[in-house]
Amino acid sequence: MLIFPLHVDNSRKIIHIDMDAFFASIEQRDNPELRGKPVIIAQDPRLSGGRGVVSTCSYEARVFGVHSAMSAIEALELCPQGIFVSGHYDKYVAVSQQVREIFGRYSELVQAASIDEAYLDVTENKIGAKSAMRVAKLIQHDIWTELHLTCSAGVSYNKFLAKIASDWEKPHGLTLIAPDAAKDFLAKLPVEKFHGVGKATVPKLHELGIFTGGDLQEANPLDLAERFGVYGWELYLKANGIHESRVISSRERKSVGKERTYSQFLHGEAAAKRELERLSERVAKSLQSHRLKGNIVVVKLRYEDFTTLTKRKSLSVKFDDAKALTEAASEIFDSIEPSEKGIRLLGVTVSGFEPTQASLEEASQEPLSNVE
Numbered sequence: 440m441l442i443f444p445l446h447v448d449n450s451r452k453i454i455h456i457d458m459d460a461f462f463a464s465i466e467q468r469d470n471p472e473l474r475g476k477p478v479i480i481a482q483d484p485r486l487s488g489g490r491g492v493v494s495t496c497s498y499e500a501r502v503f504g505v506h507s508a509m510s511a512i513e514a515l516e517l518c519p520q521g522i523f524v525s526g527h528y529d530k531y532v533a534v535s536q537q538v539r540e541i542f543g544r545y546s547e548l549v550q551a552a553s554i555d556e557a558y559l560d561v562t563e564n565k566i567g568a569k570s571a572m573r574v575a576k577l578i579q580h581d582i583w584t585e586l587h588l589t590c591s592a593g594v595s596y597n598k599f600l601a602k603i604a605s606d607w608e609k610p611h612g613l614t615l616i617a618p619d620a621a622k623d624f625l626a627k628l629p630v631e632k633f634h635g636v637g638k639a640t641v642p643k644l645h646e647l648g649i650f651t652g653g654d655l656q657e658a659n660p661l662d663l664a665e666r667f668g669v670y671g672w673e674l675y676l677k678a679n680g681i682h683e684s685r686v687i688s689s690r691e692r693k694s695v696g697k698e699r700t701y702s703q704f705l706h707g708e709a710a711a712k713r714e715l716e717r718l719s720e721r722v723a724k725s726l727q728s729h730r731l732k733g734n735i736v737v738v739k740l741r742y743e744d745f746t747t748l749t750k751r752k753s754l755s756v757k758f759d760d761a762k763a764l765t766e767a768a769s770e771i772f773d774s775i776e777p778s779e780k781g782i783r784l785l786g787v788t789v790s791g792f793e794p795t796q797a798s799l800e801e802a803s804q805e806p807l808s809n810v811e
């Protein structure tokens with residue numbers, strides 16, 4: 440239900456690249472015996488006392504229902520013939536760097552979303568190509584011929600649509616969502632497929648009779664905002680093909696942070712510190728994949744009554760490891776006045792970056808005119 444005109448800026452050309460089964464594909468590339476086999480990147484649960492979580496697996500393993508974030512035990516049950524490889528993270532970061540170098544040949548605006556995903560704004564690109572699809576094809580070609588890996592690409596006019604497009608056809612997919620087709624495309628899309636709609640939100644939307652993008656387009660945005668806050672309003676805009684988040688290149692990145700909201704409020708120091716550790720691990724992973732090190736840590740805490748406080752700490756050295764970050768975040772937490780109130784949100788952020796050697800090398804390869 441359109442109660443006011445919406446302006447859709449479809450002037451940008453955005454590509455989202457997602458490497459196909461990244462870690463598993465690298466293992467299969469480098470070890471011919473693993474090719475065509477169900478490879479599962481996780482500790483072998485038979486050797487690790489049942490511990491371990493699948494970080495990714497090959498397409499051969501996916502046909503058995505194995506997927507990332509699943510426990511290794513469950514993966515073994517589903518795919519007893521699966522080959523467990525505990526992973527070579529340093530190698531994955533190095534290959535991710537090689538992929539980024541290929542991106543850098545085509546655009547100044549490259550934003551890494553994770554170790555194997557990135558957004559590129561190719562509206563003004565380095566090869567003067569008019570077609571974003573052509574740039575996407577060239578990138579896929581370079582990644583295949585130089586690294587013998589495949590990726591899926593999505594092309595559209597904003598990051599949200601480009602991400603949905605790259606998810607649409609995998610592996611080795613290339614999907615375009617053109618500006619004039621976007622609204623219809625979104626109308627048919629189940630809300631589960633909306634990037635950013637989490638498992639907890641889906642049933643809440645269904646309760647409101649919202650099952651597809653079309654239902655969101657028809658919904659009253661004021662009701663969505665009342666029910667889900669700013670998130671509800673953004674969801675309405677996304678369903679109408681509006682997502683104004685720019686592609687920010689890694690060099691522009693000022694901070695890396697993760698937040699989590701708890702429907703079950705956290706009570707007590709132990710629970711809070713466990714969560715701070717989990718958030719710190721995720722932030723550290725993101726720092727490493729962006730090749731960033733920082734020394735300013737901020738902890739954000741929102742209580743059940745919505746009072747919010749943030750506290751920061753500067754450390755003498757720049758770092759990117761989870762252990763140091765967890766320690767710093769815990770020390771900050773200890774310095775906060777204890778409270779009986781439940782915690783509804785926790786966040787950990789690192790800033791004060793100094794690019795690592797690799798990104799300095801990357802920046803130094805840029806002809807002077809392109810360095811911002």
Ligand SMILES: [Mg+2]
Pocket residue numbers: 457458459460461555556
């Ligand atoms: Mg991927």
